[in-house]
Amino acid sequence: QVQLVESGGGLVQAGGSLRLSCVASGRTFSNLAMGWIRQAPGKEREFVAAISASSLRSYYADSVKGRFTISRDNAMNTVYLQMNSLKPEDTAVYYCAAAQASSALYVPSHTDFGFWGQGTQVTVSS
DSSP states (O other): OOEEEEEOOEEEETTOOEEEEEEEESSOGGGEEEEEEEEOTTSOOEEEEEEOTTSSOEEEOTTTTTTEEEEEETTTTEEEEEEOSOOGGGOEEEEEEEEEOSSTTOOOOGGGOOEEOOOEEEEEEO
16 A cells, blocks of 8 residues: 655645645655646546656646646655646646556556545635
C-alpha cells in the first residue's frame, strides 16, 4: 500500500500562485510514478500532470501547460505541483496519485494510478 498526504491548497486570487506538496509512504518512492488529478464540483476527475520515477519525463494537460510544473524530490518522498497564473477554472480538489513504475521513464495515464490521496482544496477567486 501507498499512503499519500497532500498539503498546500487554499484560497488565492486569479493570477496568483500556490504550491501543492504530497508526501508518500509505504513503498520505495523512487519506484513510483506520480501525478496530480483534480476534480471540480459537478465534473469528472481531470488529469493535470504526471512525472516519471526518474523525473526525466513529465506530461501536462493542455489546460495547465505553461502554468503548472510538476517536480519531485526522491530524497524527501515528495512530489510537488507549482501552480502559477491561476484561473478561476482551476478551482477544484487536487488529488495526488501514485503508480508502481514499470521503468524509470514510465509516466502513467489517468487510469493507471492505483493509489490516491485524500485531496486538497484549491479555490481561485476572480
